[in-house]
Amino acid sequence: MSWRSKGDDGRRTNDEGRRSFVVAVDLGGTQIRVALCDARGNIVKRLAIPARATEGVEAVFARLVATMRAVTDDWSRVRGIGLGAPGTTDPWRGIIFEAPNLPGMIDFPMKARLEDEFHVPAFIGNDANLAALGEQRFGAGRGVANLIYVTISTGVGGGIIANNRLFLGARGFAGEVGHQTLEANGPRCNCGNVGCLEVLAAGPALERAAREALRAGRASQLRALTDDDPSRVTGALITQAARAGDALAREIFARAGFYIGLGLVSLQHNFDTELFVLGGGVAIHTWEFIYPTIQKTFDEYAMPSMRRGVRIVPAELGDEAGLLGAAVLAGESMSQ
């Protein structure tokens, strides 16, 4: 980068040997998490602060910088910075084009701004892409060269690893796996598309299905759990009902599993991957209810030659995936 004079090549070489840490950042709409990581993905120190996104981009950035300064007092030992952001990013130029949960963060030159502050190379990626990288290097996908990570929570996102590398697409936007159509005449998704995996199988879809069934007079333990007020339905309550054996709740998860399974079939036919890693609250907390239908649907509908040997497993790293992926990005982008 730019802060060293041309004459200090010798010192730089020594310096590089000492630079064994990276600073990883998970820039969320509600929380900013910062970690100091070693080369093996161990988190040495971590800090988290509320994003307070409504205060504006510069206030968020100032708090981010202060938190990064607080995570280590020896920046001479930091090789690089990796940052995951929600939304569309240019991973080559390190620009955050748009982050819906961070109002005003539009065309924000995050890489340049961080490098100006810390005089260390910075690398920016989409949060779901980085979670894919984290799971591949340190989680459920260790040792697998090709995998697709799908996170299912309030939305559905994803990241594609092909041949040990993130598949980024022409502009870095690839892997929006939640926005493939599965029902051409289905409901409109927030993204503008119709009948997307996200609008059919993410958390809000499950809650909507439960509310509609209750309003239509369907018997369910959810009536008692919500004091007979369908508007009080939450994902946690549907999960609780499913655990207690409630038929409606189990049907709702099976239906979600069917759509997720069909989504994986389409992904398999397009990408020919080896492993699907499913993360996010809906996948992890309801695994016992959705996984059987996901696997059954995949086995029933994927082409035999293309489904052979392909595995579907839960993510292992939870919220850490994105943070560890950011650490991977910082470490590996530099050694390329």
Next chain:
Amino acid sequence: MSWRSKGDDGRRTNDEGRRSFVVAVDLGGTQIRVALCDARGNIVKRLAIPARATEGVEAVFARLVATMRAVTDDWSRVRGIGLGAPGTTDPWRGIIFEAPNLPGMIDFPMKARLEDEFHVPAFIGNDANLAALGEQRFGAGRGVANLIYVTISTGVGGGIIANNRLFLGARGFAGEVGHQTLEANGPRCNCGNVGCLEVLAAGPALERAAREALRAGRASQLRALTDDDPSRVTGALITQAARAGDALAREIFARAGFYIGLGLVSLQHNFDTELFVLGGGVAIHTWEFIYPTIQKTFDEYAMPSMRRGVRIVPAELGDEAGLLGAAVLAGESMSQ
């Protein structure tokens, strides 16, 4: 490869300079086409023979070899062989796992068999993948690093070029773009999946839609064109009716265009490409009727950030795409 002794490195260097041709093969279920091509993709000589697939694999292979011998009498000037096969292939080991239109061609070691015959490196690929490569190098995708080729005829196939290379997936099966679900409750496809792009928008789907409408009593010029016998409906007749302004025929193409457009939206969200090249009989012969709906659907349903600047164009090379792609494969695999 294996046929030169270790001592002739000097001769090999001279030899390579003279080796300016490749032999490209398009191994179809009905026809085998062989071409001698120069490095710029010009076809110097071409031959075609019927495949006569029912005579069995060894008979087909013997005719293939004889035709390749006939395309040039100076094999010392041939650098390599590229062959496109219909079906699933292992592009690294050059094995044809299964080619539905070539009965008995199962786990066939095409690369090894051709190298044994011709003592020249041979490279094998899926036919739609090679057509994508042909269009990218010599056709509608010249100069574009990222594109998705979709061929729509009796089936829907495809090939994905990412960063100037074929995207092959873990085992070389990627790009089965015709087999992504668009209607979870739609008809079952031959591939085993439900509501695939292929079962909704390929030629047979259009004919089925026309027949069903006629049987349901719908007025259409197709009645006269088929002597009021719905079983006589063909794609050519639907196209003829559409040209004459027939409302039913135009509706059928618009419906196909809607599904194709939705398929491209899903592909765009997954792959973030720059260009869609549409080939195959249905796309090319009915472009004027399907393209407007394809483009309209893409514009309406793809995320604004992801559709910006993305173009949808007809293929330029027709039947030549696969043959030229095989030539590219032979030439470039060797120089890597």
